[in-house]
Amino acid sequence: MKLADVESNMQKTIEATQRSFNTIRTGRANASLLDKVMVEYYGSPTPLKSLANIGTPDATTLIIQPYDKGSLNIIEKAISMSDVGLTPSNDGSVIRLNIPPLTTERRKEFVKIAAKYAEEGRVAIRNIRRDAIDSIRKQEKASEISEDESRDLQDQLQKLTNEYTGKIDKLLAEKEKEITTV
Structure with missing residues (x-):
């Protein structure tokens, strides 16, 4: 049992928590909103970011530009079916997602x-x-x-645990501030 291994695993947990936070909408356009969207591409589920370039031209719009124009409709369908809660609009070459401002109730849900x-x-x-x-x-x-x-190792483990749970608390406070800021 090495403390370095334990610390490495705890760091991976922090990173996974951060990725989860990134998928929560904050009222501003952010490409990471679409990280969990999977597209059925040639019979296999493929992450959207592997099939298209995702850009944010302004604070309320996401533009998805597929590398393969033939996949436009299946990408649009995958976004509609996902739990993102946004309606895609397809203009024949790109898909636009307009991010509506969040209501107070919706912000509380996201918190x-x-x-x-x-x-x-x-x-x-x-x-x-x-x-x-x-x-x-x-x-x-x-x-x-x-x-x-x-006993010494267990004390060190407890200090590590406190440090990493503190990091998660700090990430949560930042995310709550981001969500509640209008």
């Missing part, structure tokens, strides 16, 4: 979703800590490390 993602991240970090502590206790039982070493 709740962000809080849920943050809690999932915190739980994942606590699970990493639990697994590491189990590993330390097994090493102690097998007399590979002393009781003092075990």
Whole structure:
């Protein structure tokens, strides 16, 4: 059991939580809104960003320009079927998505979703800590490390856990501010 491995896993959890936050709408156009959109392309689900260039010409519009013009209609259909909640408009060469301003109720919903993602991240970090502590206790039982070493490692693990849950709390505060800012 190495603390570097535990820290690496916790960092990956932070990154996954950040990616989840990026998929939440904030009232401004952001290409990462479409990160989870999958398009059925030649029989296999393909991420939208692999099939098209996604741009933001202004704060309220996303433009999707497919690399293959023949895929325009299937991309439009995939966006309509996704949980993005935006209606695409197709002009024959690009797809436009207009991002409407968020209502107060919708902003509150998005804050709740962000809080849920943050809690999932915190739980994942606590699970990493639990697994590491189990590993330390097994090493102690097998007399590979002393009781003092075990306590020291567990204290270090707790400090790491506190540091990374603090990072998630900070990310959540930033996302809430971004969502609630009109």
